Amino acid sequence: xAAPLLVHRLNRQALRxxxxxxxxxxxxxxxxxxxxxxxxxxxxxxLLNVVGEFADELEYEFGRKGSLPPAIQxxxxxxxxxxxxxxxxxGDIFRVSKATVCRVVHRVSxxxxxxxxxxxxxxxxAGANVTKAKLFAMSMFPVIIGCIDCTHVKxxxxxxxxxxxxxxxxxxxxxxxxxxxxxxxxxNAVVKMPGSAHDARILRESAVFDAFEEADPPPLTxxxxxxxxxxxxxxxxxxxxxxxxxxxxxxxxxxxSTRATIERCNGVLKRRWHSGLLV
Numbered sequence: 001x002a003a004p005l006l007v008h009r010l011n012r013q014a015l016r017x018x019x020x021x022x023x024x025x026x027x028x029x030x031x032x033x034x035x036x037x038x039x040x041x042x043x044x045x046x047l048l049n050v051v052g053e054f055a056d057e058l059e060y061e062f063g064r065k066g067s068l069p070p071a072i073q074x075x076x077x078x079x080x081x082x083x084x085x086x087x088x089x090x091g092d093i094f095r096v097s098k099a100t101v102c103r104v105v106h107r108v109s110x111x112x113x114x115x116x117x118x119x120x121x122x123x124x125x126a127g128a129n130v131t132k133a134k135l136f137a138m139s140m141f142p143v144i145i146g147c148i149d150c151t152h153v154k155x156x157x158x159x160x161x162x163x164x165x166x167x168x169x170x171x172x173x174x175x176x177x178x179x180x181x182x183x184x185x186x187x188n189a190v191v192k193m194p195g196s197a198h199d200a201r202i203l204r205e206s207a208v209f210d211a212f213e214e215a216d217p218p219p220l221t222x223x224x225x226x227x228x229x230x231x232x233x234x235x236x237x238x239x240x241x242x243x244x245x246x247x248x249x250x251x252x253x254x255x256x257s258t259r260a261t262i263e264r265c266n267g268v269l270k271r272r273w274h275s276g277l278l279v
Contacts, residue, residue: 027075040078041272050074054111068096068104076101077108084274122146122179122187122208128220134182139257144237145222146179146187147262148230150199151269153191167195177202179224180265199229203236212236225259 027036033044040047051071058070068076072094080090080101087101094101121127128145135144152173158165165172173195179188193202203209203226211219212235224236232238239252 026071028071039082040075041082042078047075047078053115054108057111058107068100073104073108076104080105081273116189120186120189123219125220127181128222131181132222135258135261138182138261139254141225141254141258143222144225144258145220146181146224147259147265148177148179148203148224148226148236149259149262149266150175150177150202151266152176152195161194164196165194171195175199175202177206178262178265179208180262182261184261184265184268186265199227200231203230225255225262227259 027039028044028047031039036042036044036047042050051074054074055070058073076090076094076096079085079093080087083090087105088098091098091101096104131145132143135147136142152167152169153176155165155172155174157172162172165174167173167175174191175193175195175197177188177190177193177199178186180186188208190202190206190208193205212233218235222235226236226238228238228241230236230238237255239255240248243249243252
């Protein structure tokens with residue numbers, strides 16, 4: 001009696017595993033290119049590249065039988081970033097629990113963050129020369145290697161030092177410093193400062209500031225453009241507060257037109273990733 005009962009139990013477990021696999025539909029198979037981009041914010045080929053880059057690490061974390069494959073983990077996280085939906089709703093879409101969505105989002109986010117220094121670089125002169133040419137073509141502002149600004153990332157109220165995370169608009173946030181090029185590619189990011197920190201302070205305490213102030217020669221040849229909240233330095237150009245005469249007015253116009261690049265960069269981030277974090 002024991003043997004037939006054991007076989008029956010094993011068969012039921014196998015059927016249960018098969019059912020889980022059948023129900024776990026792969027968005028790469030069911031969506032066309034337009035729908036795939038709309039839901040996950042990447043073209044199909046780039047999405048496959050993302051999956052390929054993180055597959056080994058995510059497979060290691062979830063390598064048990066019946067676990068989520070790396071492609072599904074990444075698409076769960078991307079769908080969460082893109083939609084800002086509650087984790088329970090994301091779980092319903094992929095037929096996994098809310099706890100699984102939470103775990104997957106944290107795992108994928110950590111994996112992406114670990115590659116930041118590989119993808120976000122601001123020390124390559126060849127790229128800076130291309131940026132100079134493209135930004136010059138916008139408004140005839142010469143020798144600009146990037147545009148700098150900060151944007152707030154909303155967070156839950158922290159358990160420690162809660163007050164320093166309250167920004168000027170009254171909610172808790174991280175004040176994130178970004179530098180971008182003419183193509184809105186992020187070249188540098190500082191993501192550790194609380195919401196109450198002023199933009200100028202974040203820059204002063206960053207590696208970018210130290211590099212341009214102390215390195216001889218500086219890491220790159222050229223200037224950054226920042227708004228009036230920053231200090232004016234030989235490597236950081238800000239607008240005239242009260243421009244006098246045509247020359248200063250023309251300078252401010254070219255400065256504003258070129259610096260709008262970083263504002264567009266922030267806008268693209270907010271429109272593409274509706275996770276409720278970028279505000």
